[in-house]
Amino acid sequence: MGPRTFHHFMDIIELQKLTRTYGDFTAVDHIQLSIRAGEIFGLLGPNGAGKSTVIKMLTTLLPPSSGTATIAGFDIVHQPGRVRAEIAYVPQLVSADGGLTALENLRLFAKLYGVPRRITNERIAGALKFAGLEEAAHRLVRGYSGGMVRRLEIALALLHRPRVLFLDEPTVGLDPLARQSIWEQIQRLVRELGMTILLTTHFMEEADTLCSRVAIMNRGRVKALGSPEELKLSLGISDASLDDVFTRYSEEQPETSSNFSDISQSRRSLVRLG
Amino acid sequence: MKSLNNATLLEWAEPFAVPAGRFTGLTRLAGQCMALVETEYIKLRRDPTDLISRAVQPALWLLIFGNVFSKLRAVATGDLPYTDFMAPGILAQSVLFVSIFYGIAVIWERDLGIVHKLLVSPTPRLVLVLGKALSAGLRALIQGVFVYLLAWLLGVHLNFHLPALLGAALVVLLGAMGFSTFSLIIACIVKSRERFMGIGQVLTMPLFFASNAIYPIAVMPEWLKVVAHANPLSYEVDALRALMVHGGSSLFGVGWDISVLLAFVSVLTLISARLYANLVR
Numbered sequence: 184m185g186p187r188t189f190h191h192f193m194d195i196i197e198l199q200k201l202t203r204t205y206g207d208f209t210a211v212d213h214i215q216l217s218i219r220a221g222e223i224f225g226l227l228g229p230n231g232a233g234k235s236t237v238i239k240m241l242t243t244l245l246p247p248s249s250g251t252a253t254i255a256g257f258d259i260v261h262q263p264g265r266v267r268a269e270i271a272y273v274p275q276l277v278s279a280d281g282g283l284t285a286l287e288n289l290r291l292f293a294k295l296y297g298v299p300r301r302i303t304n305e306r307i308a309g310a311l312k313f314a315g316l317e318e319a320a321h322r323l324v325r326g327y328s329g330g331m332v333r334r335l336e337i338a339l340a341l342l343h344r345p346r347v348l349f350l351d352e353p354t355v356g357l358d359p360l361a362r363q364s365i366w367e368q369i370q371r372l373v374r375e376l377g378m379t380i381l382l383t384t385h386f387m388e389e390a391d392t393l394c395s396r397v398a399i400m401n402r403g404r405v406k407a408l409g410s411p412e413e414l415k416l417s418l419g420i421s422d423a424s425l426d427d428v429f430t431r432y433s434e435e436q437p438e439t440s441s442n443f444s445d446i447s448q449s450r451r452s453l454v455r456l457g
Numbered sequence: 458m459k460s461l462n463n464a465t466l467l468e469w470a471e472p473f474a475v476p477a478g479r480f481t482g483l484t485r486l487a488g489q490c491m492a493l494v495e496t497e498y499i500k501l502r503r504d505p506t507d508l509i510s511r512a513v514q515p516a517l518w519l520l521i522f523g524n525v526f527s528k529l530r531a532v533a534t535g536d537l538p539y540t541d542f543m544a545p546g547i548l549a550q551s552v553l554f555v556s557i558f559y560g561i562a563v564i565w566e567r568d569l570g571i572v573h574k575l576l577v578s579p580t581p582r583l584v585l586v587l588g589k590a591l592s593a594g595l596r597a598l599i600q601g602v603f604v605y606l607l608a609w610l611l612g613v614h615l616n617f618h619l620p621a622l623l624g625a626a627l628v629v630l631l632g633a634m635g636f637s638t639f640s641l642i643i644a645c646i647v648k649s650r651e652r653f654m655g656i657g658q659v660l661t662m663p664l665f666f667a668s669n670a671i672y673p674i675a676v677m678p679e680w681l682k683v684v685a686h687a688n689p690l691s692y693e694v695d696a697l698r699a700l701m702v703h704g705g706s707s708l709f710g711v712g713w714d715i716s717v718l719l720a721f722v723s724v725l726t727l728i729s730a731r732l733y734a735n736l737v738r
Contacts, residue, residue: 272577276570294492295578
């Protein structure tokens with residue numbers, strides 16, 4: 184089978200009035216959005232804007248309260264099993280098992296994803312090479328640097344060749360060099376495999392460098408949508424940066440923007456990654 | 458093997474076209490389940506300190522409690538020496554304590570993001586739960602070997618016939634699967650380590666004392682007899698008493714004991730598979 188170029192002409196992720204409420208609070212409010220195959224799409228917005236809730240619903244971890252979404256044509260509510268076979272997810276938290284080596288982590292997920300035995304070794308060797316971890320393959324992940332852990336986690340997503348990869352704040356807590364290598368990894372996945380990537384980030388520089396389009400969310404809604412260039416132009420000021428765009432559309436900070444558990448959780452992952 | 462230096466990723470990673478609808482193939486499910494158990498085995502082999510420290514408690518019970526009570530002759534156990542009577546109870550107790558710890562381990566994995574990743578994989582929830590339960594079973598079986606060794610050193614008259622040993626292993630496995638799944642359900646409901654610790658403490662000791670582990674059901678007050686009959690631990694102990702020691706006998710019948718444990722495991726596994734995703738919501 185050749186490159187999946189035909190996907191470049193279709194919407195691989197479609198959100199149809201996707202909604203999630205918690206009691207009286209609406210975390211995600213009737214979001215309507217299409218993401219094209221082969222693009223790197225950025226979901227931006229202040230804490231509590233609903234980005235993580237959108238990702239949780241798209242990755243089938245959380246059922247929507249109403250509305251739905253399709254991924255590669257499969258419905259997240261009615262066909263979660265089919266959706267899971269088409270996607271990979273790298274949570275913001277550290278999701279590689281620190282008590283195992285890189286090789287053991289890769290073997291475990293190759294089996295969980297049902298990678299055929301005859302190609303498992305080849306896939307694992309390729310993933311280790313992609314992550315630049317051949318030398319460290321037999322060391323416990325617990326002793327890795329933050330950048331190494333992230334590279335491994337992204338390489339885990341290569342084992343079953345998903346069509347869509349979800350990355351939740353992929354470079355939080357990383358030094359500039361490690362960040363650069365993660366960016367290169369992400370770009371290779373899109374360029375060489377035609378993968379579609381949906382990521383969330385708080386770094387406008389990251390969104391500007393990587394994303395073909397971004398959506399800025401606030402209070403559960405999409406406030407702005409377009410390429411970074413388009414959004415900068417839309418402000419009507421010369422030399423506008425994506426930071427300016429972010430500030431403009433993130434006004435009226437929600438009251439729950441930064442609660443204690445958010446802070447302690449992101450701090451914890453910073454410590455782990457540091 | 459192709460080199461990545463020259464080849465693009467695409468060349469290297471040819472798609473393997475998994476028909477997504479066939480994820481229910483039994484061999485695949487068994488493979489997924491065994492991968493989870495293998496992970497536990499790798500970790501236990503790498504760091505057995507936890508296994509060793511957990512062998513201390515049953516040793517204390519057998520050595521101190523067992524010795525004192527057999528001197529007191531406070532518990533009527535018929536012809537059976539008291540240490541022989543309580544050894545199966547202590548085995549069941551250590552299986553219980555090992556298994557109850559699985560809930561907190563899964564909360565820990567949730568805090569790290571490992572559970573998210575497992576839940577997004579195409580592994581059915583039922584298989585994830587069974588993988589955890591069998592991991593607990595593996596750990597409990599190793600624990601069981603320790604308890605047998607201790608009991609043997611203390612002069613308990615152990616039954617080393619192969620069918621009895623295999624039967625005891627099955628009962629230990631089922632007990633561990635049941636109680637680890639029970640603890641997984643609690644973890645899915647309380648979701649935090651602090652609350653789990655509280656509830657874990659509140660549940661384990663009553664489960665232990667409201668069973669026939671260290672005294673027969675016959676000596677209990679009526680209300681406690683009712684509780685003991687509803688307690689799966691009683692059936693585990695009852696079967697072990699017939700299988701582990703010479704001269705020990707079962708009150709309910711080993712067949713009935715195993716049936717009760719099987720039902721216990723099945724029902725809890727189904728509930729747990731339903732609740733597992735709650736951990737990340």
